[in-house]
Amino acid sequence: MPPPRQALKVKPVFLYRVYQPRPQTSWRNWGGIHTEEAAAQEVARIQEELKQLQASADFPLELAPLTATKDARQLSGMEDVQSADVLLVYANDGDLNAIAALKKDTIFFIRHKSGPLYLYYEIISPRFLRQHTDELQVPGMDNEDVVIDKYDEVLWRLRALCGLKNARNQGIVAIGGAGAWAQPPKVVPELVKKIWGTEIIDFSYEELGKLIRAARADEAAVKLAKQRTDEYLKDSNVTLETDRAFLENAFLLDHVFRKIMAQANCRMITINGCMGTIMPIAETSACMTLSLLNDDGYLAFCESDFVVIPAGMLLCGISGLPPFLNDPTYPHDGIITLAHCTAPRKLNGREREPARILTHFESDYGAAPKVEMRNGQIVTNVLPDFKSQRWVGLRGEIVAHPFLPICRSQIDIRYTCDDKLLADRMPGFHWMTIYGDYLRETGYALKRVGIKFEVLG
Structure with missing residues (x-):
């Protein structure tokens, strides 16, 4: 742990x-x-x-x-x-x-x-x-x-x-290196190092491949992955709708990632190239693995997007809860849809939300959880900008968890500000979402690192 x-x-x-x-x-x-x-x-x-x-x-x-x-x-x-x-x-x-x-x-x-x-x-x-x-x-x-x-x-x-x-001066393993959504190489990771004191520990796919092959050759590790799969599927709130082998391989990848973090003496990991590069190496998608790690108290992020990762570090540090990194859509009629192919299930820090285990959407491959987040839940949404100068905070309420042809874990949230105001003020791309209302805490912390915080609604 x-x-x-x-x-x-x-x-x-x-x-x-x-x-x-x-x-x-x-x-x-x-x-x-x-x-x-x-x-x-x-x-x-x-x-x-x-x-x-x-x-x-x-x-x-x-x-x-x-x-x-x-x-x-x-x-x-x-x-x-x-x-x-x-x-x-x-x-x-x-x-x-x-x-x-x-x-x-x-x-x-x-x-x-x-x-x-x-x-x-x-x-x-x-x-x-x-x-x-x-x-x-x-x-x-x-x-x-x-x-x-x-x-x-x-x-x-x-x-x-x-x-x-707990957000400052922390180490994070970056499988495939550090990235930032649609931004020039190295610019955002260097900003994160400067503002947050983050130690980004690069870990190559070549080295990851060696560890995965070694894990597959380890009878005890393979047996443990199968046992953990059995235990996971005993949960009456879980349904498996992809090949079981993908889920077993996700547990094996979880075993490998924990070893990497232990050797790096850190509790955070992110994956660059999770939309493709990791799949033939792990013989599954990383989506399910990240969900498992987040439920167990690690911080595990897809896409190696260091525009938004600091928001997850801060929100988890404040609340002790696992955050949901997601893709926002376009606000309309007081509703916006948020979605990604990985999400924690233990979002309130105690019980696990129901989940369907499907494939990763874009590849239709691997194992990805569709976490059915609870309707009526108040959530904090943090929207970081690309320049680490202005973050936006938005309080919302989950009103639906639909099943649209998009990333698997998906929610509609209701907000109280004007639609156009939200559209005008949305910076960056990825959002970070967490159960509960932590907008005051987020703003109070951010002013100490020189980032302005604008709360909408």
Whole structure:
């Protein structure tokens, strides 16, 4: 099995000041915490809230011990501050410029009604974010990093940053090399390396052929592929409508791909030339194999399209769910059809959706799943552009899973924006779709890599 998502390391910090009364003059700022006793009570309150935050997280989250300080400059020398991915700053009082100097992703939690009022409820915008001007002035920080009272607002921001951590600086095996749909060679893969820090590990078809031939000669590997086929077909929600040999060969290819990823120490793989090159080598299509890998927690993409692959990396990092890479069609009457010959079945991370195992459509060869995605399911669609500058987000609802003469896994989704607006704003080609609504998280993460995110509807 692949390694789990990396935990997001969060360092909570409580900033406060102690004031002494002075006669006949102002001696304190706004707020309800002015003494050590009040600060100690607030520390205890925060610690209990952090336990609840940890328990409610649906992503890997590692909370460091809370630090309470009257001097934010001391934080720079602390090991758990330096190793943190994110600072969760309880901005009661004190110097936030010292927080900004740490150059860490930061979420500011401020109390209005959830406890004693914080000073920064009044001044975080004019004094800190705008630095006494009319425009935002602090690099890497803006109004979306401020949360008032609500921990669910903290949680989705942390979820976004966990996704970003798990999308950055990752390795992916590219069978047949890296590509990009209809784009000049190498341009997009180089952009992906620059923006996301992705290590693209080229793996030739010649080497793949050697491994497949070795697997066919391995009685244990062949036996295991047949056994896994038997187990898969016991599922009452699966019907086989292609030659069984294609499905057995898909399981054998799955065995080979897992070994390749293990040797490369990564959990992602993509295939260039999946529409033809791999078929005579594997004696099946790769569609079913990719579906199996995605259901087991890997990230496996067809077509080696590095225009859209980062969107799958990010969405999976955010949600922990397998994404569906697909071809969009043309929007009309509030509906658009999305389709591809491979799709995960365990789209909600738990149960497998029903599936018909057919041939790959264009070749009428191999094994490809027609996954019957559930009607009424809300989905997040991310539409990346070719230049990695502007991505579009579209919330949709699955309203049908038809059986048209197109790629096998297919859905009609309903959206709420204007048809022409969607047609005008659609960039790139391939889309990435995932169960659930993760548009907020996607946009929050993308601004940290310099990609604009436009949500339609």
